Amino acid sequence: MQSVIRIGSRESKLAVAQAEFIRQKIERFHPEVKTEIITMKTTGDRILGRSLEQIGGKGLFVKELDQALLNGEIDISVHSLKDMPMEISEELPILAFSEREDPRDVLIYRPGVSSLPEEAVIGTSSRRRGIQIQKMYPRAVCRSIRGNVQTRLEKLSTEGYDGTILAAAGLRRLGMESVAGRYFSVEEMLPAAGQGILAVQGRKGESYAFLEGVDDPASRYAAAAERQFVQALDGGCTSPVAAYARGSGNELLLTGLYYREETETYFTDNICGNQEEAEGLGERLAASMKKQAQEADKK
Numbered sequence: 017m018q019s020v021i022r023i024g025s026r027e028s029k030l031a032v033a034q035a036e037f038i039r040q041k042i043e044r045f046h047p048e049v050k051t052e053i054i055t056m057k058t059t060g061d062r063i064l065g066r067s068l069e070q071i072g073g074k075g076l077f078v079k080e081l082d083q084a085l086l087n088g089e090i091d092i093s094v095h096s097l098k099d100m101p102m103e104i105s106e107e108l109p110i111l112a113f114s115e116r117e118d119p120r121d122v123l124i125y126r127p128g129v130s131s132l133p134e135e136a137v138i139g140t141s142s143r144r145r146g147i148q149i150q151k152m153y154p155r156a157v158c159r160s161i162r163g164n165v166q167t168r169l170e171k172l173s174t175e176g177y178d179g180t181i182l183a184a185a186g187l188r189r190l191g192m193e194s195v196a197g198r199y200f201s202v203e204e205m206l207p208a209a210g211q212g213i214l215a216v217q218g219r220k221g222e223s224y225a226f227l228e229g230v231d232d233p234a235s236r237y238a239a240a241a242e243r244q245f246v247q248a249l250d251g252g253c254t255s256p257v258a259a260y261a262r263g264s265g266n267e268l269l270l271t272g273l274y275y276r277e278e279t280e281t282y283f284t285d286n287i288c289g290n291q292e293e294a295e296g297l298g299e300r301l302a303a304s305m306k307k308q309a310q311e312a313d314k315k
């Protein structure tokens with residue numbers, strides 16, 4: 017490993033703030049370690065005109081950083097866990113999960129207003145957010161909006177949306193909580209798997225002693241349960257899913273949401289168990305919800 021640890025990040029302000037957060041953690045636990053942040057543009061950042069599903073999904077935000085890790089141009093990379101594909105190359109394991117920032121989603125109103133009109137136009141490209149907002153605001157319509165947090169907030173005023181939905185974690189990391197209009201509870205809007213958690217990725221088989229102290233076991237368990245749930249439902253692709261796990265002592269409570277395209281309905285359910293069996297909880301909740309959905313289809 018180099019004498020200066022090179023931390024790879026996307027170029028957006030949020031990505032850099034996230035990398036900075038990890039860098040400070042490393043330096044707090046290992047004051048002797050020197051770090052620098054190296055930013056790069058990813059395909060996902062370049063192509064804004066089309067939906068992520070059209071251009072190939074989540075992997076587009078990590079591909080360039082994966083390559084830089086494999087080439088040895090950087091030593092670790094930092095990502096929002098929720099942007100990471102479900103299948104991760106064995107060569108580039110996640111070495112640490114940060115403590116979780118606020119997992120909730122937030123509604124942001126068009127500047128100057130503090131509520132939504134009856135037939136509000138909501139800027140969101142996330143079907144997970146779209147189907148859940150419909151429950152609270154049945155007459156609202158969702159229109160796609162893309163770009164980083166700053167771009168989306170600008171588009172809110174210039175492109176005629178009444179509101180948009182962002183992750184509280186991102187706003188907080190950018191020091192922009194003041195734009196928040198309404199915080200949805202996790203029950204009102206179940207977050208995306210991994211929302212609020214940062215993942216530190218590195219190369220297999222290398223020593224990463226400087227990451228000691230960075231990993232948060234509670235996040236690791238929650239991430240395992242949430243991501244296994246999503247993976248078991250194959251929701252990494254296009255069908256909306258959401259998952260949120262919270263710990264209490266050694267127990268983990270996992271809530272999942274699963275959308276059924278056939279009937280245009282969604283299901284939510286919970287499972288509770290020992291944190292050590294986090295992945296099993298994700299697997300079991302997914303199986304039981306699939307079954308419930310199939311039974312509902314028959315009716």
Ligand SMILES: NCc1[nH]cc(CCC(=O)O)c1CC(=O)O
Pocket residue numbers: 096097098099165181182183184185186210211212213214
């Ligand atoms: N898809 C973009 C993205 N990826 C991670 C976050 C926020 C930070 C997080 O969830 O950890 C955001 C912005 C948003 O959804 O508002």
